Amino acid sequence: MTSPGAPRDVRRLLTDGALSLVGQIPSASNLTLVCDSTLDDDTARCVYKPVRGEAPLWDFPDGTLAGREVAARLIDAALGWDLIPETVLREQGPPGAELGPGMLQIWIDGPDEPAGPEPVEIFDAAEIPAGYAPILRAHDDDGSVVALAHATDERLHRLAVLDAVLNNADRKGGHILTDRDGRLYGIDHGLTLHTEPKLRTVLWGWAGAPAAAELRADLARLRTRLADDTAFRKTLRESISEAEVDALTARTAALADGRELPTPPDRRAIPWPLF
Structure with a gap:
């Protein structure tokens, strides 16, 4: 893990890190895998959604959902709002899940106990x-x-x-x-x-x-x-x-x-x- 106080380059970690499969989110409507991405001494939990795992939709073109997730993050970053977790496109997922290109997004850890009503x-x-x-x-x-x-x-x-x-x-x-x-x-x-x-x-x-x-x-x-x-x-x-x-x-x-x-x-x- 990164040493205390060291800045984390999340985008580079997602783009260049070595992926390892942790599990699957079975409730997701499209194939969604939980991975770890490791670069140098830093490891981060992330979510991988392969294009191949996207369910067909009547009102959105097939195979475009991962790209839309990446574009949404680019727009959010351009606004300076940072409401969408860092998201990149990877050409391949973790070994053992040879599913081709997909979007990779940093995992958000929630609080252990809610402080009040949810949003x-x-x-x-x-x-x-x-x-x-x-x-x-x-x-x-x-x-x-x-x-x-x-x-x-x-x-x-x-x-x-x-x-x-x-x-x-x-x-x-x-x-x-x-x-x-x-x-x-x-x-x-x-x-x-x-x-x-x-x-x-x-x-x-x-x-x-x-x-x-x-x-x-x-x-x-x-x-x-x-x-x-x-x-x-x-x-x-x-x-x-x-x-x-x-x-x-x-x-x-x-x-x-x-x-x-x-x-x-x-x-x-x-x-x-x-x-």
């Missing part, structure tokens, strides 16, 4: 805590009324704006993590960056309102980079299509100019399952 939770509809916005109400098995609600703090607002930029079709509650220091992350960005409106999310609390002013300033810088930085566009084009980069640019420009965040469509507004 997204189901509450008794009459007992939603202050600072939470109800999104959906339903009847529990015993007939009681429950509500799906999310926190309304700055961290979740930034993630909701990022989802609008990415056109995220799969923001489940279980795709929002907090680490041991309380830092928030979003994971599972394979269903993003489509040219058609696809936003499906449990973070509708800011729908119909513009992004916060400080976030619009970051979006304006991203808009400029998408327009002027040909190297950045070329890098994105390694993962998504030209039309998808153009659609990303249009969404970013609209939000930077103060356009309201999308409102829920008439159907398929919330992903299922919720977590």
